[in-house]
Structure formats: structure tokens, C-alpha cells
Amino acid sequence: MSWLYLAIAVICEIAVGISAGKAAGFTNFGWTIATLISGAIATFFLSLALLTFDVGVGYALWTSIAGVGIVIVGALFLGQRLDWRKALGIAIVIGAVVGLQLSGAA
Numbered sequence: 001m002s003w004l005y006l007a008i009a010v011i012c013e014i015a016v017g018i019s020a021g022k023a024a025g026f027t028n029f030g031w032t033i034a035t036l037i038s039g040a041i042a043t044f045f046l047s048l049a050l051l052t053f054d055v056g057v058g059y060a061l062w063t064s065i066a067g068v069g070i071v072i073v074g075a076l077f078l079g080q081r082l083d084w085r086k087a088l089g090i091a092i093v094i095g096a097v098v099g100l101q102l103s104g105a106a
Contacts, residue, residue: 002052005045006061012042013066014073057100064093 015038023031042062050058068090074080 002049005049006053006058006065009042009045009049009062010066010069012038012045013062014069016042017066017070018073018078057103061097061100064097068093 016035019031019035019038022028023035026032026035046058046062049062052058053061071080071082071086071090075082075086
């Protein structure tokens with residue numbers, strides 16, 4: 001169940017990143033509300049996942065997977081550029097996440 005909670009937290013954190021970018025410094029009210037609500041939901045589900053995961057490992061998984069997700073969503077839907085350096089960074093992050101999992105993190 002902790003992986004499900006972590007997945008929900010990651011999806012909501014991706015929504016935070018996208019919403020915050022569109023909130024224009026919190027001057028766009030609708031996107032500001034979306035940022036705050038998705039952030040609260042992400043934090044709630046992260047806290048549920050951390051009942052099972054070590055705090056450091058759970059937080060590292062959450063932030064790294066969400067970061068990769070935001071880059072991919074930006075490239076696919078927001079017209080952001082994905083060059084070989086970003087792809088290499090994504091591969092390194094994925095390798096680190098796999099390494100954490102193989103360490104017996106949860």
C-alpha cells in the first residue's frame with residue numbers, strides 16, 4: 001500500500017510543479033489554488049507512505065520520481081526541450097531510484 005501512496009504523492013507533486021509554473025508567481029488565482037491543493041494532497045500521501053519507508057529514502061524517491069515526471073510532462077505537453085543532457089540526467093536519477101529500491105528501502 002505504501003507504493004500506492006507514494007505514487008499518488010508523486011502524481012500530485014507533478015501537478016504542483018506544473019501548477020506553480022502556471023501560477024505566474026502566485027498572481028494567477030486559479031493556478032495558485034491548484035498548486036496549494038495538489039501540494040497538500042501530495043504531502044498527505046507522502047506522509048502515509050513514510051509510515052513504511054525510511055524518511056530519507058521515501059523523500060528521495062518522491063522528489064526524484066516527481067522531478068523526472070515534470071521534465072517528461074514538460075517535454076511532451078508543454079513544448080519544453082528535452083536534449084541529451086536532460087535525458088542523461090533522467091537516466092542517472094532513474095538509476096539512483098533503482099539503487100535505493102535494491103537496497104531494501106521498503
